[in-house]
Amino acid sequence: PDKLALQVALLDARPEVGFCSTATRVVDQAGAPAGDWPCCAGEAPMPDLLFMRSAAVSGSTSGVLARRALLLDAGGFDERLRGFEDPDLWIRLSSRTGYACIPEALTVVVRTPGSVSTHLPRMRAATLASFRKNRALLPAARRGAYWRAACAGALADYAKMAWRAGDRRHGLAWAAEALLRAPLGRGRLVAGLLLAMLRGQRL
Template sequence: MTNVSVIIPTYNRRELIQEALNSVLAQSFRDYEVIVIDDGSDDSTGEMIKDKFNEKVHYSWQVNQGESVARNKGIELAKGEYIAFLDSDDRWLPKKLDKQVRVLDENPDIGVVFCQAWSINEEGNLLDSRVIGNDLRVNEITFENLVLHNQISGSPSSSMIRQVILEKIGGFDPQIRYGEDWDLWLRIHSLSKFGFISEPLVQLRRHQDTQCYFPSIEGNAHRLEDHLVILEKAFANWQGSLSRGLQEKAFAYQYAQAFLAEESVQNTRNAKKYLQKTVSLYPNILYDVDDFGQLIVDNGAILVQVTQPWDYDAAIEYVVKVFDDLTLVGISNKHFESVVWGKLYAMLGFLAAKSGEDIIARNYLISAIRYDLGWLRNRGVLSIVSQSLIGQNPVKQMRQ
């Protein structure tokens, strides 16, 4: 039996899938097969694969039905004991398969193993130095945490799963378009343990398109609908005990994400509708600084980075609007607002420092400290501020 089946669903990515395939062929672990499921491409993807990778890849074309159906078709064709998914615009580092196979071989109670990842842009260059999954702790992947948000923030490309587990749960749900991986992790969680490798072994491509992060009005509604279905399934199938108010909080967070997404595209009417639903389910949401507050800041960061050059004011204007709408529905929390503004200005400061805009970075970081003195304990903040005040580039200082 082949040890690993690599499954790559694709649709009209003739150029990018070549990078994905080359990253598979460069793996140090050699006992694998590669299955490409072409979900109806019309850009000559198939011809390119047959020309350049014919003997190394099992290629199958189907009428366009979506990624979940394509992945399930790959599972049906797979002969491997382990399944590794790779999105056709992502890339693996050479030790990815080797290290994940080792975890599954040595731990029969683990059904799926993940790894950390880097973000790359459309040209394949590293986006920033932050590692995706850097704060993930495998013992914190609990049902209660998973229903609140998808902790596995690396897409299926960072995973390796036992074939027998996928057979038991029936693969991906073809009815779910948004969050199909989240749904899969929730179903796997009821059957086996999760494993995690604290090393980035995957490069996830982020496209410079706002729609990738904030769907259209129609797309946002579909995403919310799918996420609510995922939660309904998860709670209906869960056999364990639940903490008080967990269901209401989990559903509230989905409406909160829909609210913030609508704010991002300035659809005030829908934003307020989703916000009212959020507050009715979870009136104390402004006491969740770590979750809801961070979500606000993350959305602000995206608004900055989808513009060229970066528009820092977009994030500030966004957060002002969010707090205005929160006030309109009758909820406010000064501590929450201070912490969020501190997080936002710190984020802007780090982004500006990365771009070499030292004075702008310093001013944003000083604002972060004014809102939340806790940033005085952050070494990165202190380094950037102090070096800019004495007029020396911190990178140059470190080299000396």
Template sequence: MPKVSIIIPAYNAMTYLPQTLESVLRQTFTDFEVLIVNDGSSDPILKWACGIVDPRVKLISQENQGVSAARNTGITHTQGEYIAFLDADDLWESTKLAKQVHCLEENPAIGLVHTWIILIDEQGKSLGRVISSHAEGNAWKQVVEQNPIQTSTVLVRRCCLETVGVFDQNLRSAEDWELWVRIASRYLLAVVKEPLVFYRLHSHNTTKNWRLIEQGLSPVIEKVFQSIPSEAQYLKHRCYGHSNIYIAWQALQSDDKDCEWTRHFLSSAVKYYPQLRYSRQYIRLTLAIAIMKWFGPFGFSRVMAFIYTMRRHVFSI
């Protein structure tokens, strides 16, 4: 039996999937299986999969049911003691699995370990921004307040999923966050404080559709807080506040770069959680809105491109 099972859901993902799989096969930790779940794709994934010679890689095909169903299908076929998730457009640094497996092997009380991420563009070029998280130990409140865990960074014990269940296929967005909340309520978390996952930003990211995210977030937040003790219900307003900040960013960075909706969500965030006015993300977003107002959508894109270039130069990444 492999030690680790890696699940890659794929829906018309051939633009990036070969690079994603290559980053897995370059791992220094090699005791794994890869389950690529073809979720009803119309691209040539079947033909491509026929050319894969590594016996650790398997393709599972199903009718299109969505990413949560694809991940759950993968889970049912896994054999490993540990389960990792990887989106079909993201990449792993070569030591990612080795460092996470070591963490779980050395710390039996840890149920889930995640890592930091670095943002890349469509060509795989670093945008110079590292997204860090310090959600570790008894981090349930951190996970509830705002989602600090990106799915492609996760390595989780199989027994955790057997205890708390899998992804809720009825949720339209943030279904991964809802699962991390369930896990964090029962198990300790760990984080490898290195950017070991490359998160790709491109025009087809599901997070680009801020309207869909807005429609889906309220149901998942309400579901999460149905099972939270009354003494922790104060976190609900904080959660809505952080969620509105997140949607505001997505609205500003969408193709239509909607400043009015961005301001609306930013205002809503502060109404839910006034302390956000002094947060780094609030200040950054306010500055970004000002740049959009001064330079327009085209100028905004050029300014952001310049900032990314400077980040790459300063941090040499």
């Protein structure tokens, strides 16, 4: 019950912060604990961090309170990006304003089977579309290798999720795509992932 009051007080006290969230408890449909979603280290996920860590805003839509004018200026949710609308909006908001996170777990997220985040091909397409669209929001020095590393990292994550779900075709294809996109440093890690898949190792 204190969540909204604490977030409003935070925004009132810190005009440089345009949106905030709280640490989050994740539960299953029976209400049993299924993990924690803490505030990210540093409390300030600027666009470059969000490209690498799309879950840097704890609680996502369930946890966020934003200033209305900034939300409208950012354009709101892009409904074309099914399954990645939330991180896409946080990238655009964080390019305009500051972010803060209350470390107390005041938000609860229920993990449900069959949620949009389990539709991996759609999520992969939406993630890459968001990264392409928002590339110009990165500092100029990070629009090359850093941006490619972010794309490769997302592809590698989706490849691992597909592989663990038994979808070997997408797992291998996305790992190979990640390898093609990755700069040298990230490429070595992706090559290791692809080799493990080809050997049939458990990820």
